Structure formats: C-alpha cells, structure tokens
Amino acid sequence: MALKFRCTGCGNEITTQFLKPGEQVKCKSCGVLLVVPTDADSVSDIEVPKKPEITLKQQSTKNTTDKLLKKYPALRIISQIYRVLAVLSGIVAFFGMIVGFSMFQDYGGNVAGGAVFIGSIVLGSIAVVTLLAFSEGINVFVDIEHNTSEQIKLLKEMIQKNIINGVYPTKLAE
Numbered sequence: 001m002a003l004k005f006r007c008t009g010c011g012n013e014i015t016t017q018f019l020k021p022g023e024q025v026k027c028k029s030c031g032v033l034l035v036v037p038t039d040a041d042s043v044s045d046i047e048v049p050k051k052p053e054i055t056l057k058q059q060s061t062k063n064t065t066d067k068l069l070k071k072y073p074a075l076r077i078i079s080q081i082y083r084v085l086a087v088l089s090g091i092v093a094f095f096g097m098i099v100g101f102s103m104f105q106d107y108g109g110n111v112a113g114g115a116v117f118i119g120s121i122v123l124g125s126i127a128v129v130t131l132l133a134f135s136e137g138i139n140v141f142v143d144i145e146h147n148t149s150e151q152i153k154l155l156k157e158m159i160q161k162n163i164i165n166g167v168y169p170t171k172l173a174e
Contacts (some may be wrong), residue, residue, distance in 0.1 A: 002017040002021075002042070003015070003019065003036060003040040003041070003043070004041045005039075005040040005045045007027040007029065007030065007034060009032035010029050010032070012028070012029040012030070015043065020036065021036050021038040021040060021082055024036075057104065072144065072145075075138050075141075076138075078138060079134075079136075080133045080135070081133045082134045082135035082138070086127070086128045086131035086132045089124060089127035089128050090124060092124065093121065093127070094120075095120060095122065096120030096124065097117055097120045097124075099120075100113050100117030100119070101122055103116060103117075
C-alpha cells in the first residue's frame with residue numbers, strides 16, 4: 001500500500017510506496033524535508049502516479065574512447081607488444097616455410113624439408129594465435145573494468161536522483 005499526504009511547505013500532494021509513517025521524505029516541488037505523517041491516506045499501488053523514465057546522458061564515442069585510452073597505459077602497451085610479437089612470429093613462420101620448401105628442392109632432403117615446412121606452419125600458427133589471444137585478453141579486461149566503473153558512476157547518479165526526488169528515504173543518502 002502507498003501513502004498519500006500534502007506537503008506542509010507548498011501543499012503539493014506527495015505519494016510514496018516505500019516509506020512508512022515516521023520516515024523522512026523530501027518534497028519534489030519545494031525541497032522541504034518532511035516526516036510521513038501517521039494519518040497519511042492509504043491508496044492502492046495502482047493509484048500511485050508513474051514516474052517518467054530516467055534518461056541517461058549519452059556520452060560521445062570519442063570522449064569514451066579518449067578516457068579508455070588514458071586508463072591503464074602500461075597494459076595497453078603490453079597488448080600492443082603482444083600484437084607486434086604475433087606479427088613477427090607470423091613472418092618468422094613464413095620464412096621457415098620458405099626454407100623448408102627450398103630444402104625439398106635444393107638438398108633432396110624430403111624428411112628434413114618436410115619437418116621444417118610443417119613445423120613452421122604448426123608452431124607459427126600456434127604462436128600467432130596465442131600472442132593475439134593474450135593481446136585481446138588484456139584489452140577485454142581493461143574494457144570490462146571501464147564498463148564497471150561507468151556502471152557504478154551511473155548507479156550512484158540514479159540513486160542520488162531518486163533520494164532527491166523522494167523515492168528513497170533520506171537516511172540512505174548518509
């Protein structure tokens with residue numbers, strides 16, 4: 001059940017679903033801090049006016065990207081080092097394949113040439129994929145931390161707005 005009463009400061013009608021008599025609420029109109037009276041009228045939850053949905057501020061993609069790049073620069077550099085190492089591993093593997101292939105023709109060593117050729121493909125692929133996975137893993141963890149920080153900031157703003165608007169008791173603000 002919701003409670004309905006009038007503000008003693010401006011006469012505005014206040015309806016609250018979450019507060020009990022004796023708890024404090026702030027009037028949305030005049031900002032006066034009130035105590036929910038014991039003689040407040042009980043109304044059904046259906047009669048409680050719906051609050052407009054809170055629209056969150058949309059930040060531009062550029063600002064978010066700039067903030068993200070400034071955080072954890074050492075991890076970003078390590079991620080880029082892993083990417084460079086992945087490219088270098090791919091290049092070394094490619095040259096290893098060329099050497100293995102040339103061993104087929106020049107020396108007639110089918111076994112040695114085949115081993116170098118296949119080893120370059122297999123080990124080079126594993127090295128490239130592993131290094132790229134490490135690089136992306138670091139970026140994912142930094143992105144997760146950034147998203148968590150943004151969520152906490154937005155939740156604090158929403159809670160503060162609801163306390164000011166009288167949805168929550170003011171003792172939560174302390």
